[in-house]
Amino acid sequence: MRTIITIGREFGSGGREFGRRLAEELGIEYYDKEIITEIAKHTDLSEEYVQSIVESKPHQLYPITIGQSFTYLDNYYVGQMQSVYLAQEEILKKLVEKSDCVIVGRCADYILKEYHPYRIFIYADMESRINRCIERSTSKEAFTRKEIEKHIRKIDKGRAKYYEYYTGKVWQHKENYDLCINTTNTNIKEIVPLISKLFKKNI
Amino acid sequence: MRTIITIGREFGSGGREFGRRLAEELGIEYYDKEIITEIAKHTDLSEEYVQSIVESKPHQLYPITIGQSFTYLDNYYVGQMQSVYLAQEEILKKLVEKSDCVIVGRCADYILKEYHPYRIFIYADMESRINRCIERSTSKEAFTRKEIEKHIRKIDKGRAKYYEYYTGKVWQHKENYDLCINTTNTNIKEIVPLISKLFKKNI
Numbered sequence: 091m092r093t094i095i096t097i098g099r100e101f102g103s104g105g106r107e108f109g110r111r112l113a114e115e116l117g118i119e120y121y122d123k124e125i126i127t128e129i130a131k132h133t134d135l136s137e138e139y140v141q142s143i144v145e146s147k148p149h150q151l152y153p154i155t156i157g158q159s160f161t162y163l164d165n166y167y168v169g170q171m172q173s174v175y176l177a178q179e180e181i182l183k184k185l186v187e188k189s190d191c192v193i194v195g196r197c198a199d200y201i202l203k204e205y206h207p208y209r210i211f212i213y214a215d216m217e218s219r220i221n222r223c224i225e226r227s228t229s230k231e232a233f234t235r236k237e238i239e240k241h242i243r244k245i246d247k248g249r250a251k252y253y254e255y256y257t258g259k260v261w262q263h264k265e266n267y268d269l270c271i272n273t274t275n276t277n278i279k280e281i282v283p284l285i286s287k288l289f290k291k292n293i
Numbered sequence: 294m295r296t297i298i299t300i301g302r303e304f305g306s307g308g309r310e311f312g313r314r315l316a317e318e319l320g321i322e323y324y325d326k327e328i329i330t331e332i333a334k335h336t337d338l339s340e341e342y343v344q345s346i347v348e349s350k351p352h353q354l355y356p357i358t359i360g361q362s363f364t365y366l367d368n369y370y371v372g373q374m375q376s377v378y379l380a381q382e383e384i385l386k387k388l389v390e391k392s393d394c395v396i397v398g399r400c401a402d403y404i405l406k407e408y409h410p411y412r413i414f415i416y417a418d419m420e421s422r423i424n425r426c427i428e429r430s431t432s433k434e435a436f437t438r439k440e441i442e443k444h445i446r447k448i449d450k451g452r453a454k455y456y457e458y459y460t461g462k463v464w465q466h467k468e469n470y471d472l473c474i475n476t477t478n479t480n481i482k483e484i485v486p487l488i489s490k491l492f493k494k495n496i
Contacts, residue, residue, distance in 0.1 A: 269473070269474055
């Protein structure tokens, strides 16, 4: 049976690193930003624009419009979002039919439900997430913890809205996942070999 | 380092079976109802009464009182609850100091926090929980699915209230646990050997 693992993750929880290391450990494909690139190719939209759509609260994408132009532009942007979502759906299904894989984000747990993926959600407390962001920052600008927290909450709000918009479910609810892993005070590098045992045959 | 695993579980999710099998698989102690027996011994209350306290919404334990007798009885029952909780705390700490173990329920994740237990929460969707209750029923009386669901919700409400009363936290929130496992459509017997690998050294 095919191994398809989807990873939902709170911003700063180390979910992306977890997914990448898990795929490496299992020797299977890993998909994350590659999907954005593929969607951009399919839709003729820029990668940045696709990224902004898949990470944002859908209605925030609507432009400021006045008078009669509203309906037209409204439909136009909703149409673009639908194109992105449909392209994403098509790409994800092609990928999982090709080989075993780990997929981060992209509502993959919902889109691929007929393939019965193993759905993991990675989360952590705010302090730990802020610390992880600080450790990994490559920016020269120093942000305060308060600014980082604000950024984390904004990104998560976008992810939650996007997930809810397409799936009708609450993104952070454990009921949508098979396994929820708390990475507070946890070294991702150390836990991945342990968790990978769940997917290795003959151990 | 000592292995202390606490299991929180929704009623009907198979959490108790999970805990028992996990302890067996790891060859460590398992504590569940034994704790009630110990509390009863420590407090001179009956096992049934202790059970009703630890599984109930605290304020439901108050008797119907009239007039001036209220304060006296009120204090009396609150006192009993406190005795039970203190006995529970003392017993749990003694147990974990003795040996590695799995403890089901009893706010053990919170009471033992200074011992850094690995905190697991077992949950499942309502349909799956009702099915599990039907499969395991030893009662001759046939209950409808609706009646079973009502019973499940009542028990969980009691557990949630008790947990919140003593810990100040929301029982079903994944933030209180290290690992949350969804047992919907899952055979507990099959997943325990997999999860136990997380705790086995030298694999």
